[in-house]
């Protein structure tokens with residue numbers, strides 16, 4: 001996809017549709033992230049919500065006490081998410097940004113990607129991994145949720161096997177865990193997912 005097409009695809013989607021009817025809309029914090037935050041006893045620090053879309057995940061993280069920056073490639077998604085946070089009285093730094101040529105500064109303790117990596121064109125994956133490496137502080141964690149190879153069908157987004165995650169991220173980040181899971185969604189049947197924890201512990 002060309003640069004402009006990439007933005008316009010998402011922009012049209014967020015302009016034409018209420019976020020509540022989008023398949024990935026989840027008013028609650030992702031259940032795998034909830035369990036992982038509890039297990040790792042994480043209650044504070046800087047979180048980046050990457051490809052934040054409706055903003056529900058960023059808002060839920062801010063409510064839990066994290067300092068949250070949330071970015072999306074679509075300006076309309078960012079605007080709608082800002083309005084949601086305003087209505088709910090929650091402070092989140094929402095910004096338009098393309099992760100592939102990010103303008104963000106580094107130093108995040110945690111990054112949450114619920115459904116962004118798996119929509120990127122394959123040729124952008126290496127740049128994505130480099131951006132994560134740049135943005136995470138040393139010892140920081142990426143919590144990555146993607147479609148699983150176990151999900152039926154061939155339509156978007158891309159599906160991944162745990163070996164794909166190891167192949168793309170393994171040389172650069174420590175793969176702490178990869179779990180078979182599912183996306184809570186507005187669809188009749190929840191898509192099968194991988195939930196991955198990766199640590200920026202390599203040089």
Ligand SMILES: C[S@@+](CC[C@H](N)C(=O)[O-])C[C@H]1O[C@@H](n2cnc3c(N)ncnc32)[C@H](O)[C@@H]1O
Nearest residue numbers: 010024051052053072073074098099114115116
């Ligand atoms: C499947 S949606 C998930 C939205 C949100 N994470 C959630 O769970 O509700 C994927 C999101 O990634 C955003 N996105 C796609 N490409 C991106 C890029 N290159 N940089 C930043 N965001 C991107 C889209 O606009 C969309 O909002």
